[in-house]
Amino acid sequence: MYSHTTQDIRITVQPYYLDDQSSPSEEHYVWAYHVKIENVGERTVQLLKRHWQITDARGCIQEVRGSGVVGEQPVLEPGESFEYTSGTPLAAPSGVMVGTYEMEADSGERFDVDIPPFSLDSPHQPVQLN
Template sequence: MYSATTQSINVTVKPIYLDEQSSPTDGHYVWAYQVTIENAGFETVQLLNRHWRITDSMGRMQEVRGAGVVGEQPTLEPGESFEYTSGTPLTTPSGIMVGSYEMESADGRRFDVEIPAFSLDSPHQPVQLN
C-alpha cells in the first residue's frame, strides 16, 4: 500500500492487477486501485476535483482531470473516511500513477491533497533490479 498525508488528509492507495480483465497477447493490461481518504483534521472538507497522471513503462503519460471521484464529491467530517475503487488500463505491463485531489474546507479555502505515486506491476513484466 502507498500512503501520503497533506494537511491532515490521509490518502492510501492499494493497486491490484486484474488478470481476468487483461489480455497480454493483445497489449491490454488492467488494474484496479482501492483508495481510502481519511480526514484526520479538525475541520470538515469536501473533495471537489481529481487530477491523475498515468505513465506507462514506455514513458507515455496520460492526464485525467474531473469532478469528484466515482461520480461523487464526498464531504468528510473530522474522523470520517471515504473509500472507493476505480481502475485503469495500460498498453504496457507496468506503469505508475500519481495525482492530487482538490479539497475545500467549510470556510471555502481550497487546497490540493497529494495522492501518493504508486506502481502498476503485472506478472508479465520482467523484474529488473537497479
Template sequence: MYEETTNGVKVIVEPIYLEDQSSPEDGHYVWAYNVRIENHGDFQVQLINRHWMITDAMGRNQEVRGPGVVGEQPVLKPGDSFEYTSGTPLTTPSGFMGGEYEMETADGGRFEVQIPTFSLDSPHQPQQLH
C-alpha cells in the same frame, strides 16, 4: 500499499492487477486501485476535483481531470473516511500513477491533497522497474 498525508488528509492507495480483465497477448493490461481518504484534521473538507497523471512503461503520459471521484464529491468531517475503487488500463505491463485531489473547507478555502505515486506492475513485466 502507498500512503501520503497533506494538511491532515491521508490518502491510502492499493493497486491490484486484474489478470481476468487483461490480455497481455493484445497489449492490454488492467489494474484496479482501492483508495481510502481519511480526515485526520480539525475541520470538514469536501473532495471537489481529481487530477491523475498515469505513465506507462514507455514514458507515455495520460492526464485525467474531473469533478469528484466515481461520481461523488464526498464530505469528510474530522474522523471520517471515504473509500472507493476505480481502475485503469495500460498498453504496457507496468507503469505508475499519482496526482492530487482538490479539497474545499466549509468556509470555501481550497487546497490540494497529494495522492501518493503508486506502481502498476503485472506479472508479465520481465523485471520490476518501480
C-alpha cells in the same frame, strides 16, 4: 500499499492487477486501485476535483481530470473516511500513477491533497522500479 498525508487528509492506495480483464498478447493490461481518503484533522472538507497522471513503462502519459471521484464529491467530517475503487488500462505491462485531489474546507479555503505515486506491475514481466 501507498500512503501520504497532506494538510490532515491521509490518502492510502492499494493497486492490484486484474488478470481476468487483461490480455497481454494484445498489449492490454488492466489494474484496479482502492483508495481510502481519511480526514485526520479538525475541519470538515469536501473533495471537489481529481487530477491523475498515468505513465506507462513506455513513457506514454495520460492526464485525467474531473469532478469528484466515482461520481461523488464526498464531504468528510473530522475522523470520517471515504473509500472507492476504480481502475485503469495500460498498453504496457507496468506503469506508475500519481495525482491530486482538490479539496475545500468548511472555511471556503481550497487546497490540493497529494495522492502518493504508486506502481502498477503485472505478473507478466520481471518487477522493475517505475
